[in-house]
Amino acid sequence: MQIVPADFDRMFGALADPTRRDIVRRAIGGDEGILELAGHYPMSFAAVQKHVAILERAGLITKDRIGRRKVVRANVEGLRIVRRLLDQYEELWRSRIGRMAELLAEEAPGAQKGIER
Amino acid sequence: MQIVPADFDRMFGALADPTRRDIVRRAIGGDEGILELAGHYPMSFAAVQKHVAILERAGLITKDRIGRRKVVRANVEGLRIVRRLLDQYEELWRSRIGRMAELLAEEAPGAQKGIER
DNA sequence: CATTCGTACAACCATACGGTTGTATGTCAG
DNA sequence: CTGACATACAACCGTATGGTTGTACGAATG
Numbered sequence A, B: 001m002q003i004v005p006a007d008f009d010r011m012f013g014a015l016a017d018p019t020r021r022d023i024v025r026r027a028i029g030g031d032e033g034i035l036e037l038a039g040h041y042p043m044s045f046a047a048v049q050k051h052v053a054i055l056e057r058a059g060l061i062t063k064d065r066i067g068r069r070k071v072v073r074a075n076v077e078g079l080r081i082v083r084r085l086l087d088q089y090e091e092l093w094r095s096r097i098g099r100m101a102e103l104l105a106e107e108a109p110g111a112q113k114g115i116e117r
Numbered sequence C: 001c002a003t004t005c006g007t008a009c010a011a012c013c014a015t016a017c018g019g020t021t022g023t024a025t026g027t028c029a030g
Numbered sequence D: 001c002t003g004a005c006a007t008a009c010a011a012c013c014g015t016a017t018g019g020t021t022g023t024a025c026g027a028a029t030g
Helices: A005-015 A018-027 A034-038 A045-057 A076-101 B005-015 B018-027 B034-038 B045-057 B076-101
Strands: A061-066 A069-074 B061-066 B069-074
Touching: A005 A018, A005 A045, A005 A076, A005 B005, A005 B018, A018 A045, A018 A061, A018 A069, A018 B005, A018 B076, A034 A045, A034 A069, A045 A061, A069 A076, A076 B018, A076 B076, B005 B018, B005 B045, B005 B076, B018 B045, B018 B061, B018 B069, B034 B045, B034 B069, B045 B061, B069 B076
Parallel strands: none
Antiparallel strands: A061 A069, B061 B069
16 A cells, blocks of 8 residues: 555644544553553543544554553554655655765756655 | 653644744755745745745754845754654654563553653 | 835734533443 | 443534634835
């Protein structure tokens, strides 16, 4: 499957909330249901449920049914996708700085490899 | 200076928009003023100006006055701070999986080192 | 110093977001 | 089958967000 900009919108958007980041953290290797998760935060069960839904749509967690609960687990691959974009920015930065070090010697800009898309 | 959760809110929030991510990309090693940047997007100058302000407040770019322009440059350190949080999630995941591999042998959970704060 | 270029900012509008409460669905225990 | 537990979802509300237009400021040009 292809990753499109809208996916990054959802991923970064999902991570832009402290409650959701904490849910992600707890979901790493944890096995709490939504009700149990909700116990950690000063808000209603429904609010936490919404946060979980947003994280799920962003591909950062999954909900696995276990008995009558739905256990929330982090999708580490999702986190890696986000990290990879930041890696690419850094790489781009290095190459630009590299070019700068080449001190306007050398040829034309050339086609740059795409980030996103 | 200390990085608090609200900083991550701003950083992730700033990156949750395709226009802003593109501005960051262009700001890496680029030297465009805001008006020049605005030329790349199908929206008003003021809108782009707002996006730049959001990125600046998030610490992801800086505006350097050059002549009558304000050149937008990426703050790579800001990007690294975001990346580092994701690294920590991944590290946490590895250690949890590591513990899982230790297969419920060994002792109690123990205090976990803080992520964020 | 008047003009123009580039930026800044306020006011406004529509929609999205984070929270609430209430009701409905699905699943296990007795 | 009934009841209780865990989750789902709709409706609503206040505020934040992303866009617009219009006006004001700061710096270089003639």
